[in-house]
Amino acid sequence: MDEVEDMATNKTSKDLGPNIKSETLKAEILEAASQIFLVGGLEALSVRAIAKKAKISTFGIYSHFQGKKGILDALYVEGFTYVIEALDVQIDGVDPKVAVFSACRNYLGLAKARAAHYRLIFGEAGTRYTPSPEALEVGRIAFETLIDLTSVLIPETASDARKRQNALEIWAIVHGFVCFENHAVTKLIPDVDWTISALAAVERHIKSL
Amino acid sequence: MDEVEDMATNKTSKDLGPNIKSETLKAEILEAASQIFLVGGLEALSVRAIAKKAKISTFGIYSHFQGKKGILDALYVEGFTYVIEALDVQIDGVDPKVAVFSACRNYLGLAKARAAHYRLIFGEAGTRYTPSPEALEVGRIAFETLIDLTSVLIPETASDARKRQNALEIWAIVHGFVCFENHAVTKLIPDVDWTISALAAVERHIKSL
DNA sequence: CGCTTGTTATAACGCCGTTATAGACCTAAT
DNA sequence: ATTAGGTCTATAACGGCGTTATAACAAGCG
Structure with a gap:
């Protein structure tokens, strides 16, 4: 009984994990974008700059925000x-x-x-x-x-x-x-x-x- | 006397020619830019588009207008x-x-x-x-x-x-x-x-x- | 004709947003 | 343990941008 419950808990925990991580990363990307925007405006807001500041590759802008338009x-x-x-x-x-x-x-x-x-x-x-x-x-x-x-x-x-x-x-x-x-x-x-x-x-x- | 005057006239005419041609070309470049701008706005106004419409290379934008800023x-x-x-x-x-x-x-x-x-x-x-x-x-x-x-x-x-x-x-x-x-x-x-x-x-x- | 100077076409540079490809990782099935 | 499939993502490539460098061409002069 204990083993069965233990496995079920682990699976539930793992299901929630990625979702939380994805939302956190999305918020970090937007925070990076906001900071760049605040200081440098639209001209400074390139996907490369945002990705660099958020410590991800540019692909992350597309997977989390569907591209620059989402930002x-x-x-x-x-x-x-x-x-x-x-x-x-x-x-x-x-x-x-x-x-x-x-x-x-x-x-x-x-x-x-x-x-x-x-x-x-x-x-x-x-x-x-x-x-x-x-x-x-x-x-x-x-x-x-x-x-x-x-x-x-x-x-x-x-x-x-x-x-x-x-x-x-x-x-x-x-x-x-x-x-x-x-x-x-x-x-x-x-x-x-x-x-x-x-x-x-x-x-x-x-x-x- | 007539030959001297004739040569002087030819030289004067040739000096004026390039200047007139340069001003005409500048006006044509600006006309091309205005037309592109009127229809497509800032987004359509690339130096390549202007050069193409004015039938020159992009270099002409730089020699006549010192670049896009001049436009x-x-x-x-x-x-x-x-x-x-x-x-x-x-x-x-x-x-x-x-x-x-x-x-x-x-x-x-x-x-x-x-x-x-x-x-x-x-x-x-x-x-x-x-x-x-x-x-x-x-x-x-x-x-x-x-x-x-x-x-x-x-x-x-x-x-x-x-x-x-x-x-x-x-x-x-x-x-x-x-x-x-x-x-x-x-x-x-x-x-x-x-x-x-x-x-x-x-x-x-x-x-x- | 050869040399010098000025003009300009074109390719290259570094940037852009975006997409394609390859690699890494994870999970499930055998 | 191994293999296959799916998902995620780094990175290079694509086609565009403004601009500059290079090579080619034309004109003028001796």
Whole structure:
């Protein structure tokens, strides 16, 4: 009896082992990719560089992530996850304007601290990369989160289209200023505090509501 | 006397010939690049593709444009030149709001008709491409043109910083909506007329002035 | 004609993402 | 213990990229 149970336990343990190892390795690969991306951006993110940092061969990128696109999808999800986190501010019992301002500040901070992620989710890779449906879903959730947040600024009776337009307007303003801060032409404008400028534009918008 | 003049003329003619031929070839190379770019964007714009379309070897890209960067600089200049043209609307004797609206419509149209140029001037190539000082100058001129145009909306006594902020706000709005129209997530929103949405946002901004 | 200089086609270089091949390892059956 | 089959993965190769080196060609001069 003891021998039979012993063999069964060993077999169960061995079945779980590879799965855990595979998930751990996948996480290590993604961590390596994130670190390279954070410092060197898309240009530094080659499968050879990731494989080297994760101490595997390039083949591992394909078996665990189905290739570079899988890596980009994971980073895209990371990028929009950061956006969702930035928008996660206290709404209840807080002045709506203060809440939205706080979120915008978070967003501007994220765009700076995670510049590569930000550029990725805004299409730096161009037509060479199309996000997966799963990645797009996280983006959609982020947008819904933005709509919910910014809706506190307008009457609850407003239509869905109105709420969406309001969210898009605020997003356009903030995103626009993020772009100017990094744009080859506008970043050369002297004596501009881009955060202050962006928040001033948001304030103007809020006052117009 | 006639023979001396004849030889001098021949020598002058021969000196001019190569220069004209070089400029013509440079223009043909750039035309080939523009056509490839217009249809296939940055991804299709390889030196081999340009060389093939211009019926030269890749070496010609280097001797005439000092490499791919020179091509990108020329396209960057083209991109901002289109922007300047879009902003070139009648101001005198026209309602300021109508003038700005007209320019915004032009801008939105340009962003659609010249999508690859637009993406290039807004950084699609990322850190792999840095515009030359000459290219940046055209961008600066475009921005100055935008400031001049949008200043008709505010009092002449406004400070330069105020005029600049106003221009940035309108630019952020319009650019933001251009981005959403093409963004993998937001472009999936059903039943959105992006031009109408963008112009509505601009109108809200103008009313807030 | 031979030599020198300038121009340019073409192959090679090192990089890229990806795939094919070979090798290593494990398991089951005999 | 040996063999066969399956799975995983390192590594080389493939075809593309931007760029440079090499060889070939053309023009000019003595």
